[in-house]
Amino acid sequence: MEHISVEERLAALERKVMRLEDRQRIENLYSKHNYYFSAGQGRRIVPELWTKDDDASIEYGASGVYQKLWKVVTFYVNFDIAGRMATFSCANKWLSIAKDGLTARGVWMVIGTESDAGDLAKDKPKEDDERRVLLSSVTEKGEAYRAEVLLQKHEVEFRKEDGVWKIFRLHISEFFRCPAGRDWVSYAKERQITDGMWLEYMFETPDPYPSWENLPSGPTTRHWQYDVDALPQLDTELEDTDE
Amino acid sequence: MVKKSGYYAFVGTNSVRGSLGIYSVFIDGETLRPELASTHQVSNAGAMDISRSKPVIYAGIEGMTFKGFADGGVIAYSYDESGTLTEIGAARSHGQRTCAISVDGETKNVYGSNFYEGTLAMWGLDENGAPLPARAVVPSADIAGAWKALHCAAAIGQGYVGVISLTECALIVYSARDGRRITSYTFPNHPFCRYLCACDDCLYALMQDPGDIYVFKNHMDENGTIELIQVISVLREKRERYGTTTIRPTQNGKLMLAAARDSSTVTVFRIAGDGRLELGDVVALPGQTPRDFGISGDGKIVVSCLQRSNMIAVHRIDDKNATLEYSGYTLKIPSPASTAVTGRI
Numbered sequence: 001m002e003h004i005s006v007e008e009r010l011a012a013l014e015r016k017v018m019r020l021e022d023r024q025r026i027e028n029l030y031s032k033h034n035y036y037f038s039a040g041q042g043r044r045i046v047p048e049l050w051t052k053d054d055d056a057s058i059e060y061g062a063s064g065v066y067q068k069l070w071k072v073v074t075f076y077v078n079f080d081i082a083g084r085m086a087t088f089s090c091a092n093k094w095l096s097i098a099k100d101g102l103t104a105r106g107v108w109m110v111i112g113t114e115s116d117a118g119d120l121a122k123d124k125p126k127e128d129d130e131r132r133v134l135l136s137s138v139t140e141k142g143e144a145y146r147a148e149v150l151l152q153k154h155e156v157e158f159r160k161e162d163g164v165w166k167i168f169r170l171h172i173s174e175f176f177r178c179p180a181g182r183d184w185v186s187y188a189k190e191r192q193i194t195d196g197m198w199l200e201y202m203f204e205t206p207d208p209y210p211s212w213e214n215l216p217s218g219p220t221t222r223h224w225q226y227d228v229d230a231l232p233q234l235d236t237e238l239e240d241t242d243e
Numbered sequence: 244m245v246k247k248s249g250y251y252a253f254v255g256t257n258s259v260r261g262s263l264g265i266y267s268v269f270i271d272g273e274t275l276r277p278e279l280a281s282t283h284q285v286s287n288a289g290a291m292d293i294s295r296s297k298p299v300i301y302a303g304i305e306g307m308t309f310k311g312f313a314d315g316g317v318i319a320y321s322y323d324e325s326g327t328l329t330e331i332g333a334a335r336s337h338g339q340r341t342c343a344i345s346v347d348g349e350t351k352n353v354y355g356s357n358f359y360e361g362t363l364a365m366w367g368l369d370e371n372g373a374p375l376p377a378r379a380v381v382p383s384a385d386i387a388g389a390w391k392a393l394h395c396a397a398a399i400g401q402g403y404v405g406v407i408s409l410t411e412c413a414l415i416v417y418s419a420r421d422g423r424r425i426t427s428y429t430f431p432n433h434p435f436c437r438y439l440c441a442c443d444d445c446l447y448a449l450m451q452d453p454g455d456i457y458v459f460k461n462h463m464d465e466n467g468t469i470e471l472i473q474v475i476s477v478l479r480e481k482r483e484r485y486g487t488t489t490i491r492p493t494q495n496g497k498l499m500l501a502a503a504r505d506s507s508t509v510t511v512f513r514i515a516g517d518g519r520l521e522l523g524d525v526v527a528l529p530g531q532t533p534r535d536f537g538i539s540g541d542g543k544i545v546v547s548c549l550q551r552s553n554m555i556a557v558h559r560i561d562d563k564n565a566t567l568e569y570s571g572y573t574l575k576i577p578s579p580a581s582t583a584v585t586g587r588i
Binding site for chain 2: 061062063064128130133188189192193194195196197199200201216218219220222223225227230
């Protein structure tokens with residue numbers, strides 16, 4: 001049996017502890033991200049949780065890549081509208097930290113919700129309000145609102161900056177979305193009519209944030225969404241780089 | 244009740260500011276007053292062309308998603324006497340943001356340029372004018388350090404298709420049959436190139452900045468070449484930014500119109516016998532940012548999409564004086580980005 005000195009064993013244990021701490025911190029970081037997002041605290045997410053590196057990027061479904069921090073901000077900063085709420089709730093975590101302990105990748109499956117009280121709110125959207133096209137449910141009285149369920153995959157790249165883990169890239173794949181009273185199979189074709197509006201709306205922001213033709217910086221890297229004619233795809237391999 | 248005679252303008256919009264998709268607008272043939280006839284929900288119909296032989300329009304989907312794919316595409320719609328659109332077919336473009344659409348004179352082929360990836364899609368059309376799956380997708384050149392982007396595709400007769408490549412800063416002509424590259428012209432001094440149209444035996448390539456038009460004699464059938472015969476600006480005086488968007492000839496081949504966003508103008512040129520352009524007038528529009536305009540099938544009116552002002556405006560075309568006469572009418576439409584106008588019906 002190979003002889004290992006006490007010092008070497010101690011150093012190995014310290015490395016292990018550090019990696020476990022790193023895992024814990026990354027998990028907490030992303031939990032905080034989803035908690036802020038779900039609590040209407042989008043404005044805090046980029047300053048507090050994202051890298052300071054302007055090469056950062058975010059991609060949502062087929063949105064294309066929004067690169068640079070000011071474009072990332074436009075995903076999180078929403079119009080403050082009573083009756084609107086969006087939530088992320090993570091499950092099925094997979095996390096891998098690079099051997100140098102400076103970068104990491106995480107993949108989560110996420111159940112999301114999207115709510116917009118629309119005509120049920122005291123302050124109803126105007127007839128020409130662009131939110132209207134996204135109000136996918138309607139009451140018997142003809143009042144439109146949005147109450148959707150989404151299944152997503154969040155693929156995240158993390159970086160350690162000055163000893164603190166930060167989000168560097170986020171790619172959200174939207175497997176399906178459908179109104180809560182519907183199912184995603186029968187809704188698969190219907191959603192395609194508003195997919196484009198949904199993506200554009202997601203990156204529209206109130207003044208003084210940029211909202212005039214906030215185009216992505218480049219094309220979509222990869223995209224899959226449920227369709228009645230589509231087979232599931234594995235679009236990213238989960239390769240462990242942990243020691 | 245006497246049925247009014249007039250035109251339909253089909254106006255594609257960006258999916259912002261309450262857009263309801265494509266707007267069918269009836270324009271009274273006498274007064275040129277526009278009124279909304281109907282809307283058809285679709286995302287980001289940023290490009291449009293109209294068949295010369297069938298009641299069909301073609302919309303290029305300038306968004307990031309098309310029928311569930313991360314793709315652009317073309318959708319064909321038939322229109323009836325009330326201007327109501329019915330989707331008759333659609334096909335993917337194999338590149339996102341389909342920013343220009345061009346149907347050939349015989350309604351046998353339609354071409355689309357994809358801003359992202361820089362691909363050119365070539366679709367055959369069935370007997371109803373519906374697009375078949377792309378028969379060819381021409382890739383962009385792969386040039387180190389250059390982005391892959393295509394800004395325009397235009398049918399050149401039945402045999403050729405021309406594109407404006409931002410990757411190569413060039414006008415490139417391909418065979419319409421198989422997408423084989425035949426000839427090209429690289430614009431000097433790296434202008435930001437934008438749009439292309441064909442008229443009689445000439446090609447007109449419009450630069451976005453600076454706002455110059457390159458006029459080429461088309462010798463494709465004789466020897467597979469094009470010959471530069473003129474470069475002319477869209478404005479009388481130089482300015483820092485032009486933001487030109489679209490260039491289109493009138494049906495009778497007498498006038499050429501070109502729009503500039505930064506000056507919010509449409510310039511009217513006379514087309515001389517040899518195809519060269521002579522500046523007639525620079526017409527100020529009653530709103531900002533003409534992203535596109537459409538000329539009616541009879542060459543009598545022009546409908547401009549004033550994107551930033553969220554409205555369209557209607558002008559009468561004055562062939563004799565090479566100018567436009569404002570009808571006095573506009574119509575509110577959110578973020579109009581493209582249009583196609585019928586003949587008088």
